[in-house]
Amino acid sequence: MTIRFDRRSMLKLGGGALAASALLPRTAFAQSTSINYWHTFTSQSEQAGLDSVMALFKAAHPDISVTPENIPNPEFMAKITAAVVSGSRPNVTMVSSERFRDLLAMGALVDMTDRVASWERRSDFDNSRFDSISLDGKVYGVPGFAFVDWMYYRKDWFDEAGIAVPTTWAELRDAAIKRSDPAKGRYGFGLRGGPGGQNIIINMMEAFGSPVLHADGSIGLDRDKAIAAVDFFAGLLVKDGAAPPSAANDGFRQIIEGFQTGQTAMIYHHTGSYQDIASKLKPGVEFGTMAIPAGPGARVARLAYAYNTITKEEGADAAWEWIKFWGEPDAAVAFLEKTGYFPASTVAAQDQRIIGNPMYAAAADTLAFGIPQPSFPGAAGWAESSVLPNFQRVLIGEATAEQAVDDMIAGLAEAIA
């Protein structure tokens, strides 16, 4: 038999198909909303955490499809700036607190005040959780999870040498010197002098009693105290030899690898790297966690949040569903279990899976005294373009702590001028 595809038979076929389509169940054509989500997750554990949250979200909201897009941290501001200027914004963007003011100033964020106020889980979050994402009474995001600063230390080495867990920076320095043996390639402290290290240097200056800005927005850096902080912190490498010689270029990957491979005895990071460390070293046996030590001026540990923000009006309802889902206890704990990032929700933080784990005790302690990162327009740029390079100059012997701090103060004056 020969099938003839002439005009008449094609018309008949088309008409038949159209009639048949009217009989199909309506649900087959149900509208599915797609949103894209820009985040800065890089490690395998972070990716696994995101996958867990997405799987739970998909089960709860089958009508919303989330497309995650990884934007590496160093490129984040360039990409989001280009997206804002060119009008190709994502629906939802993960924003760290120190970037909030810059993004708000360039008009990247959508006001979420009303949505947040009427959210059924709003009471699960302490008011302070929203401080770093609010301005003039308006709220621009919801905390997805917390960055709780803490330290990892080699428990087995400390136990072997009979060293107590340090509670002050002076004690940490002593412990670092004791655990250093450059001839064997061992160092007491994994100093992060490369990318990302700028925030720790700022924390050190505050710990030595030198805030970045006063409440009125004027420069708060106290020259003498800031010099003491830089001198002390850089001194761990240049005077004490208690940090790896690569410190001036060591970023996240390097300090984590240094600790995992037994090069360093202590590192300063946050809870987000817990699962990465635990994948190589045995928790509670080979490594332990401790709260950030106190400085001569204050005990400074950052309690920062990764905020999920709506960055364009289109698809805002679906974006809001995704954002508030991060506040569900099951999603928060699932993310913690894969990564180590603490829940931002106070209800989720009381989950037995968290309070029952002694390794998280240091993070729970930090919740009591942790403070947010300084946030003002130009903060991130100043930290990265002035604080870090000038600190590196001290590490490589190109400048004294005095010269470095003078340049940091000049850079700050320029940033806020």
Place this chain on the structure above:
Amino acid sequence: MSRAAYPPPRTIWDGINPIRMIGELSETRYWMYLLLLPSAMLITAVVLYPTVYGMQMSFREMRLNRPDLGTDWVLFKHYARMLADPIFWTSLRNTAVWVTSSIALEFLIGLIAALALNRNLPGTKLLAVLILLPYFLPNVVAGHMWALMLDPRMGVINDLLVKTGLLVGYKAWFADPATAMAAAIIVETWHSFPFFTLLIMAGLKGIPADLYKAADIDGAGALAQLRLITLPMLKTIIAAAVILRVIGLVNSPDLLLILTSGGPGRSTQVLSLYAFQMAYKDFNFGYAGALSVVMFVLLMLFAWAYIRLSKVNQD
């Protein structure tokens, strides 16, 4: 040809017939401008407008994170700041070192590789593909790959150097200002020398074999043939390749961004990286624009001087 070539309209339709009107226009001197119009509009849209926009930005206050400052004209404020900015001068000096050293090494290795591959020995086709591979890698991949290979803890290069006795202990190449720039130049050379190889190989194919035969008869050795035949015959290609690579090196901060971020201190800070940081870390697009204009002018001057000195146009 004048409009007289066309017969006068005989009917009203002839007077308004668009095809006839186009035909008449094609006989005038305006036709060539009309044909050029689409290209001119395209060039204006994608080349001229962004360039002029970037330049005018350098004369404005433009800080994206400080809308309170407005976007008023500030004339030469950014340029005046640049003159007093020590980071600018450090970046300028580093740019000169970065570009000159990289180009010299890339050209030298590229030339040697091209000459070797041009001998058509067994296996050279496979070797040609292998040699070109680094150039096909994106800068980001090449940068991260080398950052791992030169890593002071787990880097295979440190391991090899220590095992062969060339190094006493593992070296943090990017953390030492004495070696950071040199290490970055080696990575850049590895990545981009195939560009020279590719172009020089194409040029070598165009040199008549008779010239070499004649030189052989005259008793010229390999080096003399290279100096008196090969290099002069490749002059135009080398000039084009050098200019293209210089433009690429001056304008692209990505490799240094990955390897060192300009550090330690400012030891590997170059102009393009500084402009990038000013724009996307400090959001000061006015100052970043001024830095870019300076780079643009320097590149124009370089290209002009290089073409004059290499006497390419005299061929």
